[in-house]
Amino acid sequence: MNAQLSGMERPGRSGLAPAASAALLVILVVAMAVLPLTPLGADKFTIQLLTRIMIMAILAMSLDLAMGVCGLVSFGHAAFFGLAGYVLALVAPQGEAAGFWTSIAMAMAATAVLALVMGALVLRTTGVYFIMVTLALAQMLYFLFHDTKLAGGSDGIYIYVRPDATLFGFRPFDLDNVQHLYYVVLVALSLSYLLLRRVLSSLFGKVMSGIRINESRMQSLGYATFRYKLVCFMLSGTFAGLAGYFAAVQFGVVNPDMLGWHLSGSAMMMVILGGMGTLWGAVIGAAAMILAEMGFQALPAVTINGSEFNLGKHWQLWMGSFIVLVALYLPQGLGGALSALWRALFARKAAPRP
């Protein structure tokens, strides 16, 4: 009815102009894509490290969807990650390759079902109870695999042959090749990001944000919030499963640690470190956490007052301090700090936001 209002430009949520952030994304993906062709990327270790970072980035992003976008602070996301790995291990025939396309679909379907069942139970609770119940259910799954002979018990199972991607007689890539795996995971991360980003800007995405901000108001507006939270939890769990599938492919082994609370906690720290609710913040958080961990572990031994102290061996001390400092001084995480920096450098001419 009001042309002036309707025609008004409405700024997006990210703070960056859409064109600028799209350009940045393309540059990053292209840089990642050409990296294996450069001398820096010729090293197998670097490629494997980056693959691992990208896998954890998918996991962190999936958790960010639940936690940062919808306010569902799940402390049990390792359950989805680990279950997908176990599905791959269990469907692979003894000593033969599993089909890549069928096994990845089965792993994601299984995690979707697990998230549906788990969500139907845990979403009846909120706040600190939600955190504890997600943790409890995930630990139940951990002990199921740890204490039974279902899948190798506490030792886990080896996946001796990586999945075979042959489709209609054509083999597009070979997962035994570290560079191929790198590219497949890069594509998976990019597509997951684009898809979830799209979902965030949809009607469903707006409902998720509304629930995080003020769930009871959403209900009084007419939203059956339970349903939306359940779908969000399923979507989130399924992408955590995607990450777990690739982790199992990369390491060639699955064990109960993939389901443990330690991993759930790491994923949560990645999201907090990178900044919540933006998805790309989670990607930065995953990279920062893995690289910081490696950096601290590589610290040398020093001699203080004649006694030797190994800085690298006590890396968790530095890691903890790092996380505390980020939490204290960068409440929007590293991602928030980066986008503030970006705005200060390039977007000075843009209209001031209220």
Next chain:
Amino acid sequence: MSDIVLRTDTLTRCFGGLTAVRDVSLACRFGEIHAVIGPNGAGKSTLVNLLSGDLPPSAGRIFFGERDITGLASHQVARMGVGRSYQKTNIFLPLSTFENCRLAAQTRLGHSMRFFRHALSFAEINAAADEAMVAAGLVGRADVIAATLSHGEQRQLEIAMALATRPRLLLLDEPLAGMGGDESARIVELLGGLARDHAILLIEHDMDAVFAVADVLTVMVNGAVLESGSPESIRSSHAVQEAYLGSDGVHG
């Protein structure tokens, strides 16, 4: 009576030993403002919470049109065409004024399990949000973050959000709370206009405003209805003057 939008039958709500609302029977008609007044603690807000489904009643029934909606959840009640505003401002503070209204208008679509199309591309939803902002007097404030709006504007946004869901019945819990004179006058004018195509249940402490806009008045004391009728009959009621108006001389 076909123009009755909402009707309650001996509605009661107890909190432990306290009966906050006792045997309240009232009706809201299309095109009418039904104001509920009464001293603090009379049970007015509890009544609104019962009608909106935020609280289940202990006894009694609520009918929306012909349908018994007793015990339905708040989102189900809202879906039927009941919009409410809160006494204590209850909005999405980090979102813009427009997004607050758009989110409210989005409920018109039936469901929001739509994952790909951009939320801002639904022209009819954007138009409904704009319309609600204009109706509530928030022109030009679309892109302001709700947290930075003035108190009066936040109250207006409350009403805009309730309107954006396109309700048949509006439950307004003290829409004038904490508003200045000019702001109040604007909202009173707005309410008069809204009454043409809504049923309105209004809880309000501002007696000048209530007597200016209400078609029907119900006076509640200690959870029960003391008297109900036209503003003139309430004004001249001896019982009401004794119990409520007379003592502090607001309208004696």
